Amino acid sequence: MLNFSDLLPYTDVFFGGLMTTIELTLLTTVLGVVLGTTCAAVRQYGHPASQRAVAAYVELIRNTPFIVQLFFIFFGLPSIGLMLSPWQASVIALTINLGAYSTEIIRAGLNNIPKGQWEAAKVLGMDFRQTLTRVVFTPAFEKIYPALTSQCIIVMLGSAVLSQISVQDLTYAANLVQSRNFRAFESYVVTALMYLGLAMLMRYVFAMIGKRVFAFREAQ
């Protein structure tokens, strides 16, 4: 029946996959949140036309499956002359995906800032950029930080799909191992647990970063 020891010779395959998943997650979490922050600011304070453009982007991404976005970027774009490696396509797809979701989340945070904050900043002689970066962003992010954390974890879990365009991530490793030793159940259980561990680790790291960044609040 179950035999997990057959997985032992493949430890380095799993480890390699895990590293790829972590690497992609780190990179795209940063890129995605930066994109989301930019889009949220445009959506909230930008020119009406650019507001509409951002809204269209957000709705388009949020209402289509990630795997279709990935296939469109990886298989679809080359046919109009834009060749991408699996790695490039993955980074782009994940970033665009997280960007759209985080736009909505961050915008909710920006919406939450009382008007008085803007007015007070204006009275103090701050311009738009200063107000945004020094007054508005921190409390806005603090408010939506748990939701943003969850979304980043969801995107990390969604990255399992990247194995379908032959990115050698954790899921790819699981498929490779089970095709070699025919231990599908064991291989997938172990991989699922690794994802679970990764999700917990992300929650922990985000909480740690949050504690640091929003520390000034607790001192009050």
Added chain:
Amino acid sequence: MIEFSNWDILRNLLIATQWTVLLSLAAFIGGTAVALGLTAMRLTRNPVMVRLVKLYIELFQGTPLLMQMFLCFFGLSMIGYEISAWGAAILSLTLFTSAFLVEIWRGCIDTLPKGQWEASRVLGLNFLQTLRHVILPQATKVAFAPTVGFSVQVVKGTALASVIGFVELTKAGTMLNNATFESFKVFAFVALIYFALCYPLSLCSKYLEKKYHVAR
């Protein structure tokens, strides 16, 4: 070589869309049923039950849906239970959906002030009566919008069934792509069809949110 017109591509995709819709419905109904049971378990406030539900949520929210599908499809048949792609897709989507719905509904029930429970108690209502006459009528109103909102995730989740070989919209897309080599067009159509399925649900959820937010 057979020529494919735009209409041929679209027609075949639309045929496959029926399976996406059917799979979404099945998963949503199954997920709702399981989530109702889990919510009931949680409401008993029995520590063992509550912990079990928590573990369930952690397990299915903390692992990729794709992995759950692989486990249901390849995993189960490896340890002796033969299961079709259709069965595995429904099973894994049901588990996935219920884990999220329980969590959503927990939030809805928790938003009701504790005083509601206490007042019912004072009025001599027992646990089931309190649920039936006080808690659920209020909680369902709050729960409506996020539940409809989550149905979008279910529809999108069905796309992963393509990976285990179930022919729904995404799988039909990859098959047509292999036959026509018109990747851009095929996947743009696929994306648009998903959008046409999901966007009304998103709008509906937004509308419900506004409606019940004002009423409260």
